[in-house]
Amino acid sequence: MKTNSFRLIGLITLLSMPVLASAQRDGSNSGALRGFQYQQPEMGTVFQLQIWSADEKEADDAAQAAWDRIDQLNQELSDYLPDSELNQLCRRTDSGPMKEPVRVGDDLWNILSAAMEAAKLSDGAFDVTVGPLTRLQRQSRKTHTLPDRQALKDAMSRIGWRYVKMDPAHHSVQLLHAKMQLDVGGIAKGFTSEQVVKLLKQRGLNHVLCGAAGDIAVGDPPPGRERWRIAIQSLKNPEEMSDYVAIRNYGISTSGDTYRSAIIKGERYSHIIDPRSGLGLRKRIGVTTVAPHATTADWVSTAISVLGAEKGLALVERLDGAAARIVTLDEQGHEKVYESKRMPQFLIANPATSAPKPDSVH
Ligand code: AMP
Ligand code: MG
Numbered sequence: 384m385k386t387n388s389f390r391l392i393g394l395i396t397l398l399s400m401p402v403l404a405s406a407q408r409d410g411s412n413s414g415a416l417r418g419f420q421y422q423q424p425e426m427g428t429v430f431q432l433q434i435w436s437a438d439e440k441e442a443d444d445a446a447q448a449a450w451d452r453i454d455q456l457n458q459e460l461s462d463y464l465p466d467s468e469l470n471q472l473c474r475r476t477d478s479g480p481m482k483e484p485v486r487v488g489d490d491l492w493n494i495l496s497a498a499m500e501a502a503k504l505s506d507g508a509f510d511v512t513v514g515p516l517t518r519l520q521r522q523s524r525k526t527h528t529l530p531d532r533q534a535l536k537d538a539m540s541r542i543g544w545r546y547v548k549m550d551p552a553h554h555s556v557q558l559l560h561a562k563m564q565l566d567v568g569g570i571a572k573g574f575t576s577e578q579v580v581k582l583l584k585q586r587g588l589n590h591v592l593c594g595a596a597g598d599i600a601v602g603d604p605p606p607g608r609e610r611w612r613i614a615i616q617s618l619k620n621p622e623e624m625s626d627y628v629a630i631r632n633y634g635i636s637t638s639g640d641t642y643r644s645a646i647i648k649g650e651r652y653s654h655i656i657d658p659r660s661g662l663g664l665r666k667r668i669g670v671t672t673v674a675p676h677a678t679t680a681d682w683v684s685t686a687i688s689v690l691g692a693e694k695g696l697a698l699v700e701r702l703d704g705a706a707a708r709i710v711t712l713d714e715q716g717h718e719k720v721y722e723s724k725r726m727p728q729f730l731i732a733n734p735a736t737s738a739p740k741p742d743s744v745h
Contacts, residue, residue, distance in 0.1 A: 416590060416606050421446045425453045426461070426572065428595045434583060435590035435605055445586050449579045449593065456575050459490050462514060462566045469565055472556060473514070476563045484548065484555035492554045494567055494574050494678075495547065501570065501682040502544035505698060509686035510544045510658045514564025520656060520663055524645040529662070539661045569655070573636055573681025576600035580677075597637040597684070600677035604631050612734055618669035618710045619718055626671065626708060629731045634677025638684035639669035655688045664688060667712035670695065673729050674705040683707065692721040699723045 419442040422431040432449055436442040461467040468491050475481050487495070501509040515538035519530040530538070546560040572595045579593035580600040591602040592611060601611045610629035615637055617625035628635060640653035645663060652663030670687045674680040683705060687695030692709045699707040706725035712718055
């Protein structure tokens with residue numbers, strides 16, 4: 384689907400100027416690059432693409448290639464599709480731990496490698512083996528009740544990133560516990576966006592963006608701009624923007640519980656799970672991260688949500704080129720803001736209010 388103007392639903396909003404259909408088809412500047420925007424439901428959310436090209440057909444064909452790639456990644460990595468490569472791997476543990484490793488495709492290998500590195504660096508706060516817990520949590524969202532003790536205990540017994548054995552020499556994986564369920568939802572949108580930007584660049588299209596809700600990868604900025612400008616929703620008042628970030632050839636992610644939480648007996652439980660308790664986070668926290676790779680930005684924002692501000696900042700400082708802005712909200716509604724050392728270099732003033740006019744602010 385091609386669109387002429389849109390507002391991204393959830394957490395991050397793009398500030399680049401929408402391109403009008405008339406301008407897109409204006410033959411008078413056929414030599415110049417023109418911006419084309421597309422959006423489509425994918426992976427349970429809405430993905431969007433921005434592609435700058437001299438030729439509309441080139442942009443349309445590239446967008447089609449991007450949708451095909453996203454679809455392929457969904458077929459491989461989804462924990463909803465029973466026959467995804469990920470779920471087929473997990474099913475091998477139905478009657479006990481896998482006796483032998485199995486070779487997996489490049490995408491599954493790459494995302495699981497990144498996820499295992501994330502687990503190590505975050506000391507298990509980011510853990511893609513939380514699948515049994517996310518399944519309980521999805522039920523809780525529907526029934527508005529917490530899982531019963533036995534179900535929680537059973538799910539907790541099947542969790543642990545150390546049960547995932549990776550063999551880099553053979554790109555093979557062995558799951559070392561019975562009834563494991565992997566869930567790459569905390570890293571897949573950043574990973575996918577990064578893959579799509581890579582694909583578009585391979586086609587010679589460098590001024591591009593791909594993203595979904597809170598997870599975006601960007602290439603070179605729109606012509607005439609220094610950087611892509613992205614607005615972050617306020618945790619306290621989601622209809623307002625709290626911050627503005629400027630990046631190029633980078634990834635940005637925001638994790639928060641604004642849209643996907645369960646209210647149970649008056650308490651809000653985030654869709655992000657603390658692997659130590661087995662339950663959704665109850666503290667209010669919104670985390671925006673930037674990193675040279677969108678895959679990293681994605682897992683780090685989820686990991687920091689679990690770790691909290693202090694440990695989260697320590698984690699992000701250890702990652703090359705990464706930065707974070709963390710907002711916590713206490714029970715009285717008081718916000719507290721934390722920024723990592725590198726964050727100020729990515730923050731910009733509100734382009735709508737800063738002089739002289741939005742387009743000149745980079
Ligand atoms: P995000 O929106 O990127 O912060 O990711 C949230 C999603 O990650 C959830 O919907 C789950 O699918 C998954 N998830 C939840 N808790 C964790 C965790 N502790 N580690 C890794 N993934 C998680
Ligand atoms: Mg994430």
